[in-house]
Amino acid sequence: MSVRSSAIRIPATKYPVERLTLPNGLRVVLAPDRSAPVVGVAVVYDVGIRSEPEGRTGFAHLFEHLMFQGSENLEKLAHFRYVQGSGGTFNGSTHLDYTDYFETLPSNALERALFLEADRMRGPRLTSENLRNQVDVVKEEIRVNVLNRPYGGFPWLKLPPVMFDTFPNAHDGYGSFTDLESATVEDAAEFFQRYYAAGNAVLSVSGDFDVAEATRLVEEHFGDVPARKAPTRPDFDEPDLAEERRHSYTDRLAPLPAVAAAWRVPDPIDDLAGYLPYVVLAEVLTDGDASRLVERMVLRDRSVTSVGGYLGFMGEPFAVRDPTALLLQAHLPPGGDVGKVLDTIDEECQRIATDGLAPGELARTQARMATHLLRDVDAVLGRCLQMAVLEQQRGAPELINELPRLIAEVTEEQILAAAAALTAQRRASVEVIPGGGNK
Amino acid sequence: MRQLPALGPNRPLKLPKIVEETLPNGLTVMAIRRPAVPLVEVRLRLPFARAHLARTAVLTQTMLSGADGLTGVEIAAELQKVGGGLNSGADPDRLLLSGNSLTAGLERLLEIMSSVLTGASYPSGEVATERGRLADRIRVALSQPSHLAREALLKRIYGRHPYAVQTPTPEQVVSVTPGALRKLHAERIHPAGAILVIVGDVTPNKAIAAAERALSAWTGDGKDVELPAVPELEPGPLTLVDRPDAVQSSLRVALPAVPRTHPDHAPLQLANLIFGGYFSSRWVENIREDKGYTYGPHSLIEHAVAGSSLTVAAEVATEVTGPALLETMYELGRLASLPPREDELEQARQYALGTLQLGMSTQAGLAGLAVTYAGFGLRLDYLADHAGRLAKVSVDEVGAAAARYLAPARAVSLVLGDAERIEPSLSALTPVTRAGSEVV
Numbered sequence: 096m097s098v099r100s101s102a103i104r105i106p107a108t109k110y111p112v113e114r115l116t117l118p119n120g121l122r123v124v125l126a127p128d129r130s131a132p133v134v135g136v137a138v139v140y141d142v143g144i145r146s147e148p149e150g151r152t153g154f155a156h157l158f159e160h161l162m163f164q165g166s167e168n169l170e171k172l173a174h175f176r177y178v179q180g181s182g183g184t185f186n187g188s189t190h191l192d193y194t195d196y197f198e199t200l201p202s203n204a205l206e207r208a209l210f211l212e213a214d215r216m217r218g219p220r221l222t223s224e225n226l227r228n229q230v231d232v233v234k235e236e237i238r239v240n241v242l243n244r245p246y247g248g249f250p251w252l253k254l255p256p257v258m259f260d261t262f263p264n265a266h267d268g269y270g271s272f273t274d275l276e277s278a279t280v281e282d283a284a285e286f287f288q289r290y291y292a293a294g295n296a297v298l299s300v301s302g303d304f305d306v307a308e309a310t311r312l313v314e315e316h317f318g319d320v321p322a323r324k325a326p327t328r329p330d331f332d333e334p335d336l337a338e339e340r341r342h343s344y345t346d347r348l349a350p351l352p353a354v355a356a357a358w359r360v361p362d363p364i365d366d367l368a369g370y371l372p373y374v375v376l377a378e379v380l381t382d383g384d385a386s387r388l389v390e391r392m393v394l395r396d397r398s399v400t401s402v403g404g405y406l407g408f409m410g411e412p413f414a415v416r417d418p419t420a421l422l423l424q425a426h427l428p429p430g431g432d433v434g435k436v437l438d439t440i441d442e443e444c445q446r447i448a449t450d451g452l453a454p455g456e457l458a459r460t461q462a463r464m465a466t467h468l469l470r471d472v473d474a475v476l477g478r479c480l481q482m483a484v485l486e487q488q489r490g491a492p493e494l495i496n497e498l499p500r501l502i503a504e505v506t507e508e509q510i511l512a513a514a515a516a517l518t519a520q521r522r523a524s525v526e527v528i529p530g531g532g533n534k
Numbered sequence: 535m536r537q538l539p540a541l542g543p544n545r546p547l548k549l550p551k552i553v554e555e556t557l558p559n560g561l562t563v564m565a566i567r568r569p570a571v572p573l574v575e576v577r578l579r580l581p582f583a584r585a586h587l588a589r590t591a592v593l594t595q596t597m598l599s600g601a602d603g604l605t606g607v608e609i610a611a612e613l614q615k616v617g618g619g620l621n622s623g624a625d626p627d628r629l630l631l632s633g634n635s636l637t638a639g640l641e642r643l644l645e646i647m648s649s650v651l652t653g654a655s656y657p658s659g660e661v662a663t664e665r666g667r668l669a670d671r672i673r674v675a676l677s678q679p680s681h682l683a684r685e686a687l688l689k690r691i692y693g694r695h696p697y698a699v700q701t702p703t704p705e706q707v708v709s710v711t712p713g714a715l716r717k718l719h720a721e722r723i724h725p726a727g728a729i730l731v732i733v734g735d736v737t738p739n740k741a742i743a744a745a746e747r748a749l750s751a752w753t754g755d756g757k758d759v760e761l762p763a764v765p766e767l768e769p770g771p772l773t774l775v776d777r778p779d780a781v782q783s784s785l786r787v788a789l790p791a792v793p794r795t796h797p798d799h800a801p802l803q804l805a806n807l808i809f810g811g812y813f814s815s816r817w818v819e820n821i822r823e824d825k826g827y828t829y830g831p832h833s834l835i836e837h838a839v840a841g842s843s844l845t846v847a848a849e850v851a852t853e854v855t856g857p858a859l860l861e862t863m864y865e866l867g868r869l870a871s872l873p874p875r876e877d878e879l880e881q882a883r884q885y886a887l888g889t890l891q892l893g894m895s896t897q898a899g900l901a902g903l904a905v906t907y908a909g910f911g912l913r914l915d916y917l918a919d920h921a922g923r924l925a926k927v928s929v930d931e932v933g934a935a936a937a938r939y940l941a942p943a944r945a946v947s948l949v950l951g952d953a954e955r956i957e958p959s960l961s962a963l964t965p966v967t968r969a970g971s972e973v974v
């Protein structure tokens with residue numbers, strides 16, 4: 096087998112996208128695709144972990160749970176039963192800058208899903224019984240994902256407080272048990288009133304439907320949702336780090352050391368062109384055995400057993416606003432030296448900045464990124480959610496068709512400049528000290 | 535009150551066209567066209583029953599570490615050039631090589647697969663690196679409660695069957711040699727009995743022709759290895775596995791199940807949904823939405839070649855471990871004793887039928903379904919038949935299946951947690967034995 100040199104052409108999707116805004120301020124994105132008899136329906140509200148008030152850590156997520164507890168015309172449990180009893184699946188999730196609610200269903204259930212989303216947009220049933228029940232459920236969620244497992248919350252909950260100084264960016268988005276337990280129904284009502292306004296939401300529908308018919312159904316079900324304006328979103332910006340920050344903590348369940356490091360990157364929304372090189376650089380550094388850091392640290396030095404790189408603390412490069420970061424995280428073998436790992440990362444970034452990339456290195460990374468992007472949009476829900484957030488944060492759902500090409504247009508010169516910016520002085524890192532044996 | 539809109543007419547389950555051909559070397563190739571995105575998905579399934587556990591685990595991590603004059607890094611780079619990627623994994627039944635690429639990269643992807651299948655070299659440096667990494671990953675897994683609970687449950691239900699141990703120890707992994715890997719590869723990686731599935735933006739005939747060009751040089755034959763049927767579940771005292779200071783307990787209940795081709799499969803699938811197999815089930819509504827004991831309880835039927843099983847699983851707060859077991863046994867017993875209501879069955883039926891549609895709506899989903907069913911000698915048309923059976927199951931048939939398979943008397947229960955804190959409340963409900971001291 097020999098190696099080959101010519102670069103592959105990067106293809107694109109051509110999903111049609113229709114946008115409209117209802118008189119109550121609700122923005123709507125319709126993306127028909129009749130390749131499978133399924134639809135995705137998502138409502139995304141422009142509120143997330145960064146917007147929760149001090150003393151109420153974890154509230155955005157707790158509130159997400161409350162949106163499933165019944166609404167104007169629906170008893171508790173009805174939402175779940177109607178979605179699943181239509182052959183569909185549902186969920187919701189809370190992110191730094193947004194909260195989403197979504198269903199995937201056979202396309203004959205489209206109207207039902209619109210009804211269900213409109214009903215809770217008019218108002219969830221907020222009762223103290225449901226609140227107490229969901230506080231208990233959320234505490235179990237935190238135990239499963241953070242407290243009862245090794246590397247829980249690493250690094251997404253552990254690194255922001257090292258990198259950031261202000262409450263919105265630094266606090267624990269899952270929340271403390273004390274804050275969760277002190278949440279009240281009044282808090283929830285206020286949060287809904289302020290953030291869950293039609294004008295602060297995007298409805299996205301993807302899949303097997305006719306645009307005219309779907310438009311009619313959307314108007315019918317959402318048209319009389321009361322108009323409320325979107326609150327002004329505060330500027331969460333913080334200055335870049337002027338000197339290195341390092342922190343460590345002991346994880347009583349972790350058997351091996353680990354480290355994560357982050358560097359601030361340009362504003363993903365206002366400066367997409369400046370941001371994209373970092374998205375590509377993360378893959379040049381860590382995507383597969385032929386990437387810089389895997390080849391050097393995993394395969395050659397054996398200083399780490401795995402290394403990964405991505406944009407945004409929740410790993411969503413195109414669903415996060417400023418301030419955000421490029422993250423690298425690595426797991427080390429027994430007795431591994433975190434300081435050396437950080438030094439090697441610095442050295443490899445500087446090597447890219449000074450010596451440039453190998454022939455074909457950028458093109459092959461971009462080709463693989465195109466596959467990942469295209470694969471994500473093949474699923475009706477992936478497409479639906481991504482378009483919803485692109486509309487909400489950028490007013491540009493059609494970007495979904497353009498991302499593979501934009502990624503492919505990033506130049507070597509831009510990658511070198513991005514790599515040069517990943518200096519130790521601008522870095523925040525957090526080390527996991529293993530406190531556990533195999534228990 | 536606003537009225538809930540009725541559902542539109544049910545869309546019939548539409549199966550994609552599948553072209554299947556067995557190549558002269560014995561490899562079965564199946565191709566399905568789904569042009570939604572300009573990609574292709576490939577899955578290659580190789581029967582791997584009774585293969586040495588640690589060697590198989592290391593083999594999956596080193597198959598792509600060098601072949602045909604290319605290093606592992608060069609293989610990775612060559613795949614990336616066509617937007618491609620490959621990885622391999624194994625379970626006690628099979629080895630699965632999975633990959634994808636841009637459509638224009640299909641030929642290259644298959645060529646590289648062929649090089650790996652015919653010429654994987656297992657270089658000693660790379661093998662040493664990968665077995666060390668794997669050992670570390672296993673060390674991490676051994677600190678995860680879900681993994682520990684699964685290991686203990688497998689041991690308890692499968693006894694001396696090969697399914698009983700599915701993860702090697704770190705020590706076993708680090709002693710695997712390149713020579714042993716080459717030998718295992720020579721013995722087991724052959725086209726006879728293997729199945730290749732190609733799904734994507736390519737016509738089936740082109741996909742099969744590409745497979746034939748790339749893989750016809752792959753030859754060889756080996757012995758067929760069959761596993762004995764899994765043993766019947768042997769109910770007994772609840773097995774308690776100690777995990778001192780755990781803030782949650784991992785509750786597991788194993789129950790009998792039947793293969794996809796068994797007449798009880800459709801009614802059992804629906805009975806399981808009604809019990810705890812989806813969110814809108816009795817058990818989830820009870821222990822999560824009413825009592826707040828847990829976050830993500832689930833009840834799942836798993837099919838393996840030598841037998842099927844049903845596993846009920848929940849991570850519950852330490853202080854409610856006993857009450858959570860009580861509610862679990864109550865809901866199992868309730869369904870095993872009394873048939874469900876018509877509306878409960880209808881809701882579960884719609885869910886089962888609808889999620890069949892959702893599962894087939896992506897390239898990766900289709901590829902996964904096709905290769906999984908093929909591993910059991912089934913083809914995707916099975917799904918249409920199965921949908922027909924689901925549509926007809928009656929309340930009485932669900933009740934009968936529940937009585938037969940979900941009866942608490944047939945259950946094997948296990949809890950991993952802080953034994954000192956949870957043993958008294960568990961012992962109040964059922965006899966308990968500490969792990970390692972069961973009399974089975």
